[in-house]
Amino acid sequence: MKAVTVQQNEAHVTSWQDRMLNQGAFGEESYVLNIGQKMAAETYSNNEIRIRDGALVHQGCLSVIQKGTYDAVVIQNGTQGMKRIDLIVARYSKNAGTQVENVAWAVIQGTPDASAPSVPAYTEGDIQDGDLVVDMPMYQVHLNGINIEEVTAVFTPIQTMLEMQTQIGSLNSNIEILGSREPGSVGRALKIYDVSSENLKYGCFGEGIYIYPAYYGTEKGAPDDWGGYMISIGIGGGSSKKHLKYAYTLSGAVYFMRQAAETGAVEQDWTKVSVI
Numbered sequence: 001m002k003a004v005t006v007q008q009n010e011a012h013v014t015s016w017q018d019r020m021l022n023q024g025a026f027g028e029e030s031y032v033l034n035i036g037q038k039m040a041a042e043t044y045s046n047n048e049i050r051i052r053d054g055a056l057v058h059q060g061c062l063s064v065i066q067k068g069t070y071d072a073v074v075i076q077n078g079t080q081g082m083k084r085i086d087l088i089v090a091r092y093s094k095n096a097g098t099q100v101e102n103v104a105w106a107v108i109q110g111t112p113d114a115s116a117p118s119v120p121a122y123t124e125g126d127i128q129d130g131d132l133v134v135d136m137p138m139y140q141v142h143l144n145g146i147n148i149e150e151v152t153a154v155f156t157p158i159q160t161m162l163e164m165q166t167q168i169g170s171l172n173s174n175i176e177i178l179g180s181r182e183p184g185s186v187g188r189a190l191k192i193y194d195v196s197s198e199n200l201k202y203g204c205f206g207e208g209i210y211i212y213p214a215y216y217g218t219e220k221g222a223p224d225d226w227g228g229y230m231i232s233i234g235i236g237g238g239s240s241k242k243h244l245k246y247a248y249t250l251s252g253a254v255y256f257m258r259q260a261a262e263t264g265a266v267e268q269d270w271t272k273v274s275v276i
Contacts, residue, residue, distance in 0.1 A: 015101060019060030019128060030058045030090075030136040031158040036067055041088075041139050041151045049073045049088065049141060049151060051105070056155070058090055058136040059127045063103040073105050078143035082112035085119050085142055089135040092127055106135070192229075200230055200247065201257065202264055207234045207243075214250055223247050223255035223270035234261060242267070 004017050032039050032054060039054035050070040056063055065071055073088055091106040110120040119140060125131030142150040159167075195203070195210045201221030204210050212220075214227040228249035235242045241261035247270065248254055258268040 015061070016128065018062075022057050022060040022062060023128075026057050026060075026158060028059065029156065030056065032056045032138075032155045033158060034160050034163065036065075038157065039065065039138070039155075041153070043148050043151055044072070046143075046146055046148050047075050047077065049075060049139065049148075051088075051138075056090055056136065056138075057158075058092055058103060059134065061092055061101075061103055061127060063090060071105060073107060075107060075141055075143075075148065076109055078146045078148075079112045080145050082114060083117045083142070083144050084112045085110040085117045085140055087120050087122055087137055088139040088141060089122050089137050091123075092134045092136070094130075094132045096132055107141075108135075195230075200245070201259075201266060201270070204230065204232055204245070207232050222249075223257075223272070224249055224251060224253065226251040226253075236261075238262075 002017075004013055033056065036054040037052035039056060040052045042050050042052070044050045050072055051065065052070050053065045053067045055065075075086055078084055087108040087110070089106050089108060090103055092101065092103050094101045108120045108122055110117055122135040122137055123133045125134040127134050137154045140150075140152045140154055141148060142152065192209045192211050193204075195212050196216075198204055198210075199221040200210070200212060200216075200223075203221070208231075210230040210232065212222065212227050212230065215225055216222045216227045217225060226249040228247060228251075230245055230247045233244045233246075235244060239262050243259050243261045245257045245259070246254065247257075253272055254274045255270045256268075256273050257266065257270045259266045
């Protein structure tokens with residue numbers, strides 16, 4: 001075992017070890033972190049893309065653009081009457097002799113084509129396995145003639161731990177194990193929507209389970225005056241998709257209706273199918 005974050009009498013922490021730590025936290029792939037302007041790209045001219053401040057982790061290797069600054073990436077001139085796709089990559093490189101490593105911007109120029117240009121290939125590899133050049137694709141630059149028409153991000157963004165914690169907390173607040181016999185438990189293993197303010201006949205188009213209160217009122221599209229639960233199921237697709245709705249009321253009755261999902265048009269009004 002090699003101790004890393006301990007005091008020793010010589011320089012001993014390596015980039016390889018630091019990448020291991022980052023890969024353990026962020027994963028073995030490459031990401032743009034949610035900080036600063038997240039390395040947003042803007043077209044400054046037909047020959048220059050400016051990449052704003054932020055940070056990326058390329059297979060564990062952290063690289064940054066200082067806050068409030070940008071990096072200028074040069075794009076070679078397009079060809080009149082032709083289209084082209086260039087690829088901006090964050091390129092890791094290592095000098096085999098000196099062992100010096102670096103990450104810098106590189107532009108891989110695509111092949112011009114009159115109508116359907118392809119995205120150029122880039123160098124794949126594994127930094128931790130010792131590959132000397134490994135690219136992280138960041139942006140596709142689409143040229144039409146001499147003009148840059150579009151710059152498309154192709155990297156994977158990653159959230160902060162706080163954002164993920166907030167989302168997990170939100171999910172946990174809506175989930176509880178079905179069949180729980182704990183005192184005061186409320187079943188939420190499936191999301192149940194409160195539709196007190198909606199119309200059960202002409203609303204609630206999405207598939208799901210809906211609850212409406214007692215004495216709901218038929219003026220809101222309920223099958224009778226009693227409240228209860230409604231299950232909406234989507235069948236088919238496109239313009240032929242239907243919503244089948246089943247209402248289970250507190251009066252002990254079960255109703256069925258059918259409507260066109262695309263328009264909401266009622267094809268069969270509430271019909272009592274059984275009494276519990």
